[in-house]
Amino acid sequence: MLRYIFFRLLQTVVVIVALSFFCYLLLNLMPGDPVEILIQSNPKMTPEDIQRLRELYGLDRSIWEKYSAWIGDILKGDLGYSRTYRVPVSEILLPRLGNTFILSLSALLLSLFIAIPLGILAALRVNTKVDYLIGLFSFGGISTPSFWLGLMLIIIFGVQLKWFPASGTYSIENPDNWLGRIPYLVLPTLTLSYLSVGRFIRFTRSSMLEALKNDYIRTAIAKGLPRTKVIWKHAFRNALLSLITMVTLSFSGVFSGATITETVFAYQGVGKLVYDSILGNDFNVAMVSFMISVSMVLLFSLIADLLYSLADPRIRLH
Amino acid sequence: MVQSYWRVVWEELKEHRAAVIGLGVVLTFIVIGLFAPIISQLFNISPYQQNPLQRYQPPWSTTELPLSERVLLVEQFMETHPEEARNINGMLHSLDPVKYQTTEENLLRWIEQSYDEMLKDLQGLPPKQQELLQRPIVSRIKTFHLLGTDELGRDVFMRLIFGTRVSLGVALLVAISSSLIGLLIGSLAGYYGGWLDHILMRITDSLLSLPLMPVLIVVSALSFEKLPILQMFSQGNWESIIKLILILVLFSWMTVAKLVRAEVLSLRERDFILAAKTMGARDFFIIMRHVFPNVMAPLLVAVTLGVGESIQFEAALSFLGLGVQQPTPSWGNMLFNAQEFITEAPLLALIPGLLILTVTISFNYIGDGLQEALNPKSFKR
Numbered sequence: 001m002l003r004y005i006f007f008r009l010l011q012t013v014v015v016i017v018a019l020s021f022f023c024y025l026l027l028n029l030m031p032g033d034p035v036e037i038l039i040q041s042n043p044k045m046t047p048e049d050i051q052r053l054r055e056l057y058g059l060d061r062s063i064w065e066k067y068s069a070w071i072g073d074i075l076k077g078d079l080g081y082s083r084t085y086r087v088p089v090s091e092i093l094l095p096r097l098g099n100t101f102i103l104s105l106s107a108l109l110l111s112l113f114i115a116i117p118l119g120i121l122a123a124l125r126v127n128t129k130v131d132y133l134i135g136l137f138s139f140g141g142i143s144t145p146s147f148w149l150g151l152m153l154i155i156i157f158g159v160q161l162k163w164f165p166a167s168g169t170y171s172i173e174n175p176d177n178w179l180g181r182i183p184y185l186v187l188p189t190l191t192l193s194y195l196s197v198g199r200f201i202r203f204t205r206s207s208m209l210e211a212l213k214n215d216y217i218r219t220a221i222a223k224g225l226p227r228t229k230v231i232w233k234h235a236f237r238n239a240l241l242s243l244i245t246m247v248t249l250s251f252s253g254v255f256s257g258a259t260i261t262e263t264v265f266a267y268q269g270v271g272k273l274v275y276d277s278i279l280g281n282d283f284n285v286a287m288v289s290f291m292i293s294v295s296m297v298l299l300f301s302l303i304a305d306l307l308y309s310l311a312d313p314r315i316r317l318h
Numbered sequence: 319m320v321q322s323y324w325r326v327v328w329e330e331l332k333e334h335r336a337a338v339i340g341l342g343v344v345l346t347f348i349v350i351g352l353f354a355p356i357i358s359q360l361f362n363i364s365p366y367q368q369n370p371l372q373r374y375q376p377p378w379s380t381t382e383l384p385l386s387e388r389v390l391l392v393e394q395f396m397e398t399h400p401e402e403a404r405n406i407n408g409m410l411h412s413l414d415p416v417k418y419q420t421t422e423e424n425l426l427r428w429i430e431q432s433y434d435e436m437l438k439d440l441q442g443l444p445p446k447q448q449e450l451l452q453r454p455i456v457s458r459i460k461t462f463h464l465l466g467t468d469e470l471g472r473d474v475f476m477r478l479i480f481g482t483r484v485s486l487g488v489a490l491l492v493a494i495s496s497s498l499i500g501l502l503i504g505s506l507a508g509y510y511g512g513w514l515d516h517i518l519m520r521i522t523d524s525l526l527s528l529p530l531m532p533v534l535i536v537v538s539a540l541s542f543e544k545l546p547i548l549q550m551f552s553q554g555n556w557e558s559i560i561k562l563i564l565i566l567v568l569f570s571w572m573t574v575a576k577l578v579r580a581e582v583l584s585l586r587e588r589d590f591i592l593a594a595k596t597m598g599a600r601d602f603f604i605i606m607r608h609v610f611p612n613v614m615a616p617l618l619v620a621v622t623l624g625v626g627e628s629i630q631f632e633a634a635l636s637f638l639g640l641g642v643q644q645p646t647p648s649w650g651n652m653l654f655n656a657q658e659f660i661t662e663a664p665l666l667a668l669i670p671g672l673l674i675l676t677v678t679i680s681f682n683y684i685g686d687g688l689q690e691a692l693n694p695k696s697f698k699r
Contacts, residue, residue, distance in 0.1 A: 015523070015524050015527070018524060019524055019528065022524075023528075023533075023536075026533070026536050026537065026540070029540045030536065030539055030540060031539070132336075139679050139682050139683060139686075140675070140679065142626075142678075142679075142682055143626060143630075143678035144675050144678075145633050145634065145637075145653075145671055145674050145675065145678075146634070147633075147637045147653065148633075148653060148667070148670075148671030148674065148675070149671075151653070151656075151657060151660060151667050151671070152667075152668070154660065155660050155661070155664050155667070159660070159661050259531040259535070260637070260638070263638070264657075271531075271532075274532045274535075275535060275638070278532065278539060279535075279539065286532075289532075290532060293529040293532070294527055294528060297527040297529070298527050301527070
């Protein structure tokens with residue numbers, strides 16, 4: 001087991017390094033660099049100035065040199081400076097990570113809270129009207145474009161009814177009031193959770209159906225066990241196995257942020273930061289947030305595998 | 319009774335009501351997309367005709383083109399029908415020598431008046447000339463907008479119809495080509511195994527762990543001029559669409575590859591493959607003749623679900639302003655333009671989104687129905 005974890009971790013690190021180079025390469029192919037932006041804003045710059053600035057920023061070096069310098073800094077704990085905000089990356093990233101964490105976690109919890117009971121209900125009432133209605137609801141969740149749902153919620157609840165603020169993260173008068181943030185969270189949370197509710201319901205339903213098909217369920221019913229006991233003790237416990245994987249894998253998204261939803265609601269999370277930094281050529285910020293979400297995905301898929309083997313003794317990892 | 323496999327599947331699929339409805343919806347939209355230019359001809363409304371004075375008109379409204387746009391129409395007419403234009407100029411002069419003092423450029427003077435006065439002058443012309451002017455000029459000046467106009471005064475209904483073409487076209491192309499790539503990579507990895515499998519699957523898993531949306535944003539913001547191979551794609555008005563298709567294909571073949579690999583892995587050990595091998599069949603033959611037909615079923619489901627997903631990604635990228643570029647309409651970029659004025663013209667944002675939702679949900683139901691129909695356990699014989 002420990003050997004397995006060790007090798008998986010090693011593999012994960014290799015993949016992260018490879019992907020970081022891939023992302024670095026991609027971002028380097030983006031048009032424009034900070035010096036070009038400076039040239040545009042200051043026509044008096046001489047070619048010597050441009051050359052000097054390029055050297056200062058290290059833009060004249062080859063991609064390999066730049067990449068090894070960057071990864072060296074990262075290993076030393078220096079995440080670099082944001083070109084747009086002119087502060088260390090960690091200084092802007094940390095509050096954003098916090099905001100995203102609150103939003104994604106509440107959306108995840110809300111969607112699980114809705115999806116698991118509905119999924120179980122659909123599985124128990126399979127091929128009835130209830131099942132079809134829940135199916136429609138979940139297909140709607142899978143098929144709704146997130147930005148459109150966001151826009152509609154803004155129109156209805158933000159603009160027409162004025163129940164909740166249409167966008168933003170906190171009120172400008174008192175940003176430190178944590179309770180005051182709740183109204184700002186409602187609409188983005190609803191949007192985000194409806195998107196995942198569909199997947200969760202379908203997943204719960206199919207794993208519950210799978211569990212109900214087992215022979216021991218028939219045996220349990222045949223020997224006269226009460227229905228609730230069969231459902232919760234025999235079926236649900238086995239359906240829980242695949243649910244664990246699903247929930248764990250969903251946790252990996254808690255820090256990577258929801259680019260589109262956050263952009264629509266102008267919510268100051270990582271997703272919006274990534275979007276802004278890519279468009280604004282803010283190289284270091286984009287790279288660090290990329291790496292965070294990649295690492296989260298890989299780490300949580302490892303955790304999911306481990307949890308799965310813990311929960312089901314039949315599965316041996318090797 | 320002996321039935322072919324696909325016949326059985328079709329019979330099964332027909333039982334799934336939602337899938338049948340979905341199929342109907344999807345086919346309708348495909349027909350609309352295919353016939354978009356003909357529909358535009360039929361209504362004589364162009365999706366690109368701008369009207370700066372009549373922006374954000376409500377549904378069911380009629381607008382008239384301003385002079386600047388009318389002049390363009392007349393100039394176009396004079397270019398395509400020089401002979402008749404000269405003719406009509408003369409006729410207008412003899413019709414009303416006070417208004418049309420010379421025999422030249424009378425068409426331009428004619429369109430300067432109000433629409434009713436124009437019609438009155440038109441009545442004075444012989445029927446053949448009336449007919450000639452009707453389609454290219456008269457009926458284009460006063461137009462009826464079923465769903466109102468957008469931020470440049472263009473007809474929303476026509477743009478939605480042409481948007482169907484772009485959105486569905488992109489999604490179908492992406493889903494089909496990414497499945498082909500997935501099929502190729504998955505079957506190579508599954509059939510040969512060993513180091514090839516290892517490398518291909520590591521690449522697949524790595525791509526799967528990338529945060530999709532940010533990566534798509536980065537790649538769409540790239541200028542293709544920096545990559546010499548892709549330069550040939552970066553020309554003409556199709557640039558943004560071709561670029562979008564390439565990007566989406568590049569990042570959506572992975573699930574199909576994994577699916578096909580798993581299927582091929584289990585097929586590889588079957589007796590009929592062994593039999594083919596002992597009889598001396600080449601790998602290529604075995605893959606084409608024995609492996610592919612067996613992975614068709616899961617592949618079909620993957621393609622169907624992939625179309626729905628691609629529509630969403632196209633819309634999302636176009637919504638961020640990185641996908642299909644103006645003036646070409648797509649459902650996503652119509653939403654992008656609508657979001658600035660959602661309070662004044664909420665309908666502009668509502669309809670494209672509803673269309674995306676309808677089509678995606680239809681594809682998902684078809685996929686669901688297919689999955690059930692293709693499952694051998696559900697066959698009733």
